[in-house]
Amino acid sequence: MKRRRSVLDLLCVIALLAGASGTARAAGQCGVCHPESRVAFAASIHAREQVTCTSCHGGDADTQNVERAHSGSFRGLRNRLATPEMCATCHSDLQMMSAYNLPVDQYAVYQTSQHGMAVAGGDSSAAVCIDCHGSHVIYAAADPRSSVASRNIPTTCGVCHSDEELMERYGLDPGVVEDYETGIHGRSLLIAGNLAAPNCTSCHGVHGATPPGVGDIDKVCGACHVQTRRAFLDGPHYQGMTEAGLPECATCHSNHAIQGLEVASIDTLCADCHGENSDEVLLGSKMHTLIEAATVEVEKAEALVLEGERAALDVEDHLGRIEEARTYLTEALPLAHSVSLEPVEQVTRRSRSIGEEVQHEIYAKLDRTEAHIGLVVFWFYVFMTLVILFLLKRRMSAGGEIA
Amino acid sequence: MSRDKSGILDWFSRRLNLTEIFSLLTSYGLFYAELDTRKPLREALDEALERPVVSYGRWPRVLGLIVVVLIALEILTGALLSLYFLPTPQTAHASLGTILRDVDFGWFVHQIHFWGAQLLIAVLIVRIVRFFIQGVYRKPRELVWVFAALLLLVCFHLDMTGRVLPLTETAFWSSVRALEVVNAVPVYGSFMFFLAGGGEMFVSDLTLLRFYILHAAILPVLAVTLIYLHFSTIRRIGLTEASGDRKRVGRAALRNHLVNLAIILTLLFALLVTLAVLTPLPFQREADPYATVPGVGPPWYLLAPFGFLEITAGIVPQWLAGLLLFVVFSAFLALPFLERSREDRGRRWAVPVIAGLVVLAWFLLTIYGARVA
Amino acid sequence: MPEESVDKQLEEISPRRRKLLKWLTGGFLSLWGLGFAWVVAAFVKPPRSPRSLAERVLKIGPVDSLSVGQAQLVRHGREPIFVIRTDEETLVGLAGVCSHLHCVLNWDDEQQVLDCPCHEGAFDVNGNVLKGPPPRPLKRFRVETRLGQIYVHL
Numbered sequence: 001m002k003r004r005r006s007v008l009d010l011l012c013v014i015a016l017l018a019g020a021s022g023t024a025r026a027a028g029q030c031g032v033c034h035p036e037s038r039v040a041f042a043a044s045i046h047a048r049e050q051v052t053c054t055s056c057h058g059g060d061a062d063t064q065n066v067e068r069a070h071s072g073s074f075r076g077l078r079n080r081l082a083t084p085e086m087c088a089t090c091h092s093d094l095q096m097m098s099a100y101n102l103p104v105d106q107y108a109v110y111q112t113s114q115h116g117m118a119v120a121g122g123d124s125s126a127a128v129c130i131d132c133h134g135s136h137v138i139y140a141a142a143d144p145r146s147s148v149a150s151r152n153i154p155t156t157c158g159v160c161h162s163d164e165e166l167m168e169r170y171g172l173d174p175g176v177v178e179d180y181e182t183g184i185h186g187r188s189l190l191i192a193g194n195l196a197a198p199n200c201t202s203c204h205g206v207h208g209a210t211p212p213g214v215g216d217i218d219k220v221c222g223a224c225h226v227q228t229r230r231a232f233l234d235g236p237h238y239q240g241m242t243e244a245g246l247p248e249c250a251t252c253h254s255n256h257a258i259q260g261l262e263v264a265s266i267d268t269l270c271a272d273c274h275g276e277n278s279d280e281v282l283l284g285s286k287m288h289t290l291i292e293a294a295t296v297e298v299e300k301a302e303a304l305v306l307e308g309e310r311a312a313l314d315v316e317d318h319l320g321r322i323e324e325a326r327t328y329l330t331e332a333l334p335l336a337h338s339v340s341l342e343p344v345e346q347v348t349r350r351s352r353s354i355g356e357e358v359q360h361e362i363y364a365k366l367d368r369t370e371a372h373i374g375l376v377v378f379w380f381y382v383f384m385t386l387v388i389l390f391l392l393k394r395r396m397s398a399g400g401e402i403a
Numbered sequence: 404m405s406r407d408k409s410g411i412l413d414w415f416s417r418r419l420n421l422t423e424i425f426s427l428l429t430s431y432g433l434f435y436a437e438l439d440t441r442k443p444l445r446e447a448l449d450e451a452l453e454r455p456v457v458s459y460g461r462w463p464r465v466l467g468l469i470v471v472v473l474i475a476l477e478i479l480t481g482a483l484l485s486l487y488f489l490p491t492p493q494t495a496h497a498s499l500g501t502i503l504r505d506v507d508f509g510w511f512v513h514q515i516h517f518w519g520a521q522l523l524i525a526v527l528i529v530r531i532v533r534f535f536i537q538g539v540y541r542k543p544r545e546l547v548w549v550f551a552a553l554l555l556l557v558c559f560h561l562d563m564t565g566r567v568l569p570l571t572e573t574a575f576w577s578s579v580r581a582l583e584v585v586n587a588v589p590v591y592g593s594f595m596f597f598l599a600g601g602g603e604m605f606v607s608d609l610t611l612l613r614f615y616i617l618h619a620a621i622l623p624v625l626a627v628t629l630i631y632l633h634f635s636t637i638r639r640i641g642l643t644e645a646s647g648d649r650k651r652v653g654r655a656a657l658r659n660h661l662v663n664l665a666i667i668l669t670l671l672f673a674l675l676v677t678l679a680v681l682t683p684l685p686f687q688r689e690a691d692p693y694a695t696v697p698g699v700g701p702p703w704y705l706l707a708p709f710g711f712l713e714i715t716a717g718i719v720p721q722w723l724a725g726l727l728l729f730v731v732f733s734a735f736l737a738l739p740f741l742e743r744s745r746e747d748r749g750r751r752w753a754v755p756v757i758a759g760l761v762v763l764a765w766f767l768l769t770i771y772g773a774r775v776a
Numbered sequence: 777m778p779e780e781s782v783d784k785q786l787e788e789i790s791p792r793r794r795k796l797l798k799w800l801t802g803g804f805l806s807l808w809g810l811g812f813a814w815v816v817a818a819f820v821k822p823p824r825s826p827r828s829l830a831e832r833v834l835k836i837g838p839v840d841s842l843s844v845g846q847a848q849l850v851r852h853g854r855e856p857i858f859v860i861r862t863d864e865e866t867l868v869g870l871a872g873v874c875s876h877l878h879c880v881l882n883w884d885d886e887q888q889v890l891d892c893p894c895h896e897g898a899f900d901v902n903g904n905v906l907k908g909p910p911p912r913p914l915k916r917f918r919v920e921t922r923l924g925q926i927y928v929h930l
Binding site: 309310311312313314368371372374375378379382385386389390392393396 | 500503504510659662663665666669670672673676677680681683685686687688
C-alpha cells in the first residue's frame with residue numbers, strides 16, 4: 001500500500017513537471033517581456049488545452065525581437081468591445097468545441113442579452129466575456145476558483161451591478177446583489193454552501209442575461225418550485241395579478257431579497273392588498289390556522305415518540321407515520337398558493353389526524369398508571385410491615401417474649 | 404419453637420456443620436458474634452450471645468449491613484439480567500431493549516440494578532467519610548480502612564464497566580469521558596488499556612466482552628472477597644474503642660438488632676423501588692461512535708478528576724496532572740500508613756488538615772467538572 | 777401509660793385469638809417472599825414474542841394479491857418500502873421515501889413510475905431518478921417469493 005502511494009506521488013510529480021514545461025513552451029518568448037501575464041495564463045484552463053498567447057493576441061511568439069513579435073497577425077486586443085467576437089472564433093466553432101462537450105451558441109445568445117445589445121450599440125461599459133470570465137486566468141466554470149463558479153457569481157455580477165455610479169447611468173438598482181445575499185437563496189448558496197441553490201444566472205440567464213418579464217416570473221420560479229407554481233396557476237391570483245400588472249411571486253416574496261415567508265405572515269400579507277377585515281384576510285387566517293394546527297399536532301406527536309423511545313417503547317412504526325405526516329405538511333405550503341381552502345384542508349387534515357393518532361397510541365403505551373398504583377400498594381405493604389416490626393420491637397424492649 | 408422444626412434442624416446438623424454455615428453470615432457483617440464451629444449451632448449461639456461482643460443495636464452500624472445487602476441485591480439482579488443480555492457490539496443495545504420492552508418486570512429488575520449501584524456507591528462514600536472522621540484508620544485499624552477504600556474503588560469500576568455494556572448514547576460518551584481520566588493516570592491507565600484489549604486504540608471488538616467479564620465475573624468476586632476481609636478485620640478489632648460499644652449483650656439485644664435490620668432493609672427496599680418507578684433511567688438510543696454527543700460528562704463520582712484535568716490542561720503537561728491524580732488516589736489508599744510516619748514527628752494534625760483540604764478540593768472540582776461537562 | 781395499657785390489652789387477648797393474630801402476621805410477612813418469587817419467575821420466563829435479533833426478512837403477503845403493474849406500500853419501520861410487480865416473474869423492492877426531502881412516494885399506475893408529491897421528483901421501477909430534484913436513486917431491497925409468499929430482505 002505504502003509503496004503504491006509513493007509510486008503515485010512520483011507520477012504526480014512527473015505530470016506536474018511535464019505540465020510546467022508544456023506551458024512554458026506554449027507561452028513561447030512572450031513571457032520574457034510579459035512575465036505577469038505569462039504566470040497568470042499558465043494557471044488557466046486555456047494553457048492546459050494548448051491555447052497559446054498568439055491564439056488570441058496574434059503576432060510571433062518565437063522571437064525576442066519586439067518589433068517582429070508585434071507584427072503580422074498581431075492584434076493586441078486593447079479594445080474591450082472586440083473580445084466577444086474574438087472569443088467566438090473558437091467558442092462558436094462546433095468542431096473545435098465538440099471535443100470539450102461545450103455549447104457553441106453562447107456568442108449568439110450573448111448578442112440577444114442586455115449586455116450584448118449594449119455592446120453592439122458601442123457601449124464600452126457593458127460586460128463582455130472577460131469581465132465575467134477573466135482574461136488570462138480563466139478556470140473551468142465548475143472549478144471553485146473560477147469567477148463564474150456558482151458561489152462566486154454574485155460577487156462577479158456585483159463588480160458592476162453594485163457600482164452605484166455605473167448603475168445610475170442605466171437607471172438600475174445597485175442594491176440587488178446585497179439584497180440577494182440577504183435572501184434565502186443567497187444565504188443557502190453563500191453561507192450554507194448549497195450549490196443547488198440558485199445564483200443570479202439561475203433566474204436571469206447566463207450569457208443571455210436579461211431580467212424576466214412581469215408575466216414570466218411564475219415560469220422562472222416554477223422551474224424549481226413546481227408544485228407551488230401549479231397551485232398558483234390554479235388559483236385566482238395568477239389572473240388577477242397578471243391583469244393588475246403585479247410581478248406575481250415577487251409581489252409577496254420580493255425579487256432579490258427573497259424570504260421564505262413564515263406561515264404566520266399569511267394574516268398580514270393578505271391585508272396588504274385586500275385590506276383589513278376582508279374575506280380574503282379571513283381565508284388567509286383560516287389557512288394559517290389549519291397549517292399551524294397540523295404542525296403543532298405533528299410536532300407534539302414527534303416529541304411524544306422520542307419520549308416513548310426513551311421509555312424503551314417500540315416506536316419504529318410511529319416514526320414512519322410521522323414521516324408521512326411531514327410529507328403532507330410539506331405539501332400544504334405549496335398548495336396554499338392556490339389561495340383556496342379545500343386542497344390545504346385536505347392535506348392538513350391528513351397530517352393532523354396522523355399526528356393525533358400517533359399521540360393517542362404513544363400515550364396509551366406510555367401510561368404508567370399501573371406502575372404507580374403498584375407503587376401505592378407496595379408502600380401500603382411497606383407501611384404495614386414497618387408497623388408490625390415496630391410493635392415487635394416495643395414488645396421486646398418491654399421484656400416480653402416474641403409472640 | 405415447635406418440635407418439627409428442631410427435628411429438621413437436628414436431622415441436618417447430624418449431617419452438616421450448620422454452625423460453620425451460619426458463621427458465614429458473621430463473615431459478611433450480618434451478625435457480629437464469633438461462633439465456635441466445633442459446637443452444635445444452638446449451643447454455639449447460646450455461648451456466643453453470653454460473651455461480651457460488640458453491641459448490635461446501634462443505628463450507624465447498619466451502613467455496613469446496607470453495603471452487604473445492596474451487593475447481594477446487585478448480584479441477584481445482575482444474574483437475572485445476564486439471562487437476556489448478549490454482550491456483543493451488534494446485540495448489546497437490542498438485548499437491553501428486549502429486557503426493557505418484552506420481558507415481564509424487565510424494566511423493574513434493570514432499574515433496581517441501576518439504582519442499587521448508585522445507592523451502593525453513595526453509602527460506601529458516606530461510610531468512608533465516617534471512618535475518616537472517627538479515625539477508623541489509625542493503628543490498629545489500618546486494614547479496615549484499606550479494605551473499605553479498595554472496596555469503594557472496585558465499586559467505581561463495577562459501575563463504570565456496567566454503564567458501557569448496553570452501548571447507549573450517553574453511556575458510551577460518558578465512559579469516553581471517564582476514559583479520558585483513566586488515560587491520564589500513569590501505570591493504572593496503561594494497565595486498563597491492556598485489560599480492555601483494545602491495543603493502540605482503547606476500544607476494539609474485544610472491549611465490550613472484556614468489560615462484561617470484568618463487570619459480571621471478576622469485579623464481583625473481588626468485591627465479595629474484599630467485604631469478607633473487611634468484616635474479618637472488624638470482627639477482630641471492632642470499629643471503635645469508644646466506651647459502651649463493647650458491652651455484654653444478651654439474647655434480647657440480638658433480637659432487637661435483627662428487628663432493626665428488618666426495619667432498615669424494608670426502608671432500603673422501599674426507597675429503591677420508589678426510585679425505580681418514579682425516576683427510571685431513560686433508555687437512550689444506541690451510540691454512534693462517529694457522532695459525539697455534547698454535554699455528556701463522566702459518571703458523577705469522576706467529575707472531580709475530570710474537572711481537575713480540565714483546569715490543569717494547558718497549565719501543566721497532562722502526564723504531570725495524571726501523576727498528581729495517581730498520588731492522590733495512592734494517598735487515599737495508604738492513608739493509615741501516611742499518618743503513622745508523620746505521627747513520630749509530632750504532627751498529628753497534618754493528615755486531617757490535608758485530607759480535609761483534599762475533600763474540599765474534590766467537592767469544588769466536582770462542581771466545576773459538572774459545569775464544564 | 778398508654779404503652780402499658782396496650783400491652784395489657786394484648787395480654788388480655790385469648791390464646792386462640794393470639795394464635796390467629798400470629799398466623800395472620802406470619803402470612804402477611806410471607807407475602808414478601810411470594811411477591812419476590814413471583815417477580816423472579818416472571819422475569820425468567822422468556823417473553824412470548826421476543827424480538828428476534830436475526831429477523832431481517834419481512835413477510836408481505838401472497839404473490840397473487842399483487843397483479844402485474846401494481847405496487848404495494850409496505851408500512852414498516854421509519855421508512856416504508858414499495859414492492860412493485862413489474863411482470864409475472866419479477867418483484868422489485870424500493871425505498872418508499874424520496875431521496876430528496878424524505879417525502880413518502882406515490883405509485884403511478886399508468887406511467888409505471890413513483891411520484892414524489894413534494895417537488896415533482898419521479899423514479900422509474902428500478903429506482904433511477906427520472907426528473908426533479910432527487911439527488912440519488914432510491915435504495916433497493918431484495919424481494920423473493922417462497923411458497924407463494926412475498927418476502928423483503930431488509
